[in-house]
Amino acid sequence: MEMIRMRGIRKAFRGTAVLAGLDLAVETGEIFALLGPNGAGKTTTVGILATLMRPDAGQASIAGHDVVRAPREVRRRIAFTGQAAAVDELLTGEENLRMLGRLSGLRPAAARRRAGELAERFGLGDAAGRRTGTYSGGMRRRLDLALSLVFPAPVLFLDEPTTGLDPRSRRELWTSIRALADDGTTVLLTTQYLEEADVLADRLAVLDRGAIVAEGTPAELKSRHGADATLDDVFLALTAESDSPSAARIGAGA
């Protein structure tokens, strides 16, 4: 069943087109990666699906609920982790988790239990009792993700979830995301790391200047570019004309 659907989505900011008629479909329980250089429109795509931005044209829906006409029904089914770590710095990690629990409909005692579980699972340990203003970037990111998982939403949006994480934390996060998908969560993530898309994604799309230039499983995309092609080759070939200096950086990041 199609959980995420976009048809002909357009969005411009101050006259500059960011999305130029985007089509996208993600099946229930799939991990779908949006790959692209900076400025390709990845964050805008996620922002529209997560009801943060309104598209100028086109249709987008989550589990059949239109993001513009029924944002509340969409919000009941999604969890969102943006690029900026959205944690409350004056509260402790535990208090952050409890707050999200309460806002997700848990009673205080249940919210407390859930906070304890997630702090444990994301290796916050003793730090859960400290204010998040004292956290390292990696810890903050882990808490940020834990906050999105307080309620097991059917759809999870992750905008560059592993940017700034060390390799070990990144792998741990991949394991967590994979486990979520195995439990039925549909995951749409954006990434600058080709390796991430390769390891994690069931399917991926390469976004360049607001349009999808390739879509398929990692294996399909690679085979289209020759027997020994890597995702780097695919990516660089597809976005070669892009004058964005970040394309090189993305290649290097893999």
Add this chain to the structure above:
Amino acid sequence: MTALAARPRLAPLTEESVFIGRSLRHSLRNVEGLVMAVVLPVTLMLLFTYVFGGALDPSGGYVDFVVPGIILLCAGFGASSTAVSVNQDMTRGIIDRFRTMPIRAGAVLTGHVVASLARNLLATAVVVGVGVAVGFRPSAGPLAWLAVVGLVALWILAITALFAAIGLAAGSPDTASGYGFILLFLPYLSSAFVPIATMPGWLQPIAEHLPVTPLIDAIRALLLGGSPDGWDIVWSLVWCVGIIAVAAVWGAWLFRRRAARR
């Protein structure tokens, strides 16, 4: 693989209670803000009583005159941190998390306003206590005290609502704090520290028509056991309710606009 359920609907007022709790915690942990809310007004009161007081009123009764003004000044100082808190919420990504949940994200603002009210009533109590310690002798009865608390609370709500809107309008926490400071100078142009009749002629109509003037005159009359001018009470209510209404409409517009801009 199981089908995952949608989020349940929240019990009424869940958002408000969660966000009020959050903002109260912030208030307790934001040491700078607490210091600002209590120490600054107390310092100003001591300054006006001991340093300027002798020159302003050699009989030593100046403290009775100045305390009502200090109370309003105190409310302004304490509420100003609301602009920064609101702006931080809007610029640091946390609001996006709330906006992607099926909750009234605007309740974040309610939390900040209610916390400001609690914080500032407490700070006001401290300021009045220090005032009594340095010679302030209010002679108000219980009803008059109730009226004073009501007027002060209404003023705190009004100025907090205004600071919250400023926090929404400002581009960064620093500018939010800067704009806020302008408002804090208003009481100096009123009857808070000197009688308006002693001001230059061109300044008198301005001072007379500032919202803080009827408030201060009403509070002063109530605290000193006199009966306040009915018009001062009416104008105080009109000003406070008007400011709250304008700030609420402006704030709601800014809140929606900030959401749409991105």
